[in-house]
Amino acid sequence: MMETRIFEYAENQPVRIDLGCGGSKRPGYLGIDILPLGGVDYVVDLEKGLPFIPDNVVDEYYSSHFLEHVENLGLILGEMHRTLKKDGLLHIVVPHHSNPYFYSDYTHKRFFGLYTFHYFAGENHHFRRNVPQYGDSFKCRIDRIQLIFRAPHFPLINLFRKHVIQRIFNLNPRMQEIYEGFFTRVFSCYEIHYFLKVDK
Template identity: 55%
Template sequence: MDTLFNIDLESVLSGEQPVVLELGCGPRQKDDRIGIDRLNLPGVDIVADLEAGLPFLPDNSVDAIHSKSFLEHVDNLELLMREIARVLKPGGKKHLFVPHFSNPYYYSDYTHQRFFGLYSFQYFSISQTRFHRRVPNFYHDF
């Protein structure tokens, strides 16, 4: 899938405003965010297959990344998490919301590729201070 840009990405990246991405935005992307989705829907700024990562973005170029009810649809979560870490500026924030596996509606969506629990993202974190249960941080370089 070729990447389609509905915005001038170069001018956005070199501008004064913070660069904030919304991954898997669908048609309801917020005005202060760059919406990325695989479908060319109204409000989508970049049409791209995020299964291939974020190759169209340079390292350390994004201030924040938001994602709501999207990551459970990704086949290669490790690749996308590496890409998120690569494009985030030092001190950049990621706000990633996924449904918990105990949600009764979680299993009714056949497009969900994985389950998430309370500790799922600890595997991608250097800090283990927030939770009482220690988990291996295999991917702590993210």
């Protein structure tokens, strides 16, 4: 039944999915979450994948602060790859591994950094460091990566972090590498945004 609904939805408009949306689904997106919160369109155990979504029907996935909670990251990435159209978009937001609040949440399962999705990308045109490619179920091209330095609950400090530190270290990929190589213990990065295209 859910598969039929997705097909019907796809006939009339682009399919954009907010995966692990919680109670704050993005406007214009279908919300999928494990909890029946306000705005959630499909309540699903995402650890079991997305079997109700047909192949090659999704135009875009947005996922904010969800993937760090997933036990089987390879499974969910593979399902996103399967269901996305050719050149489908992914915008993934997760805590950066230097986020000091990351360790307080016992439900966090994994870390993310600059190179995480390069392990799934065929070629590295961004960074000097090369990493091997793992797995066949999820392949992507990296459009860009953005480091977010604003800290929750500290508005005055955020002015400096956002308008000075964030701008400097996001000037280009080389500056991002310099940050991860030398400054993660000086200036904590709170989020990392990945802008990806699925490679099929």
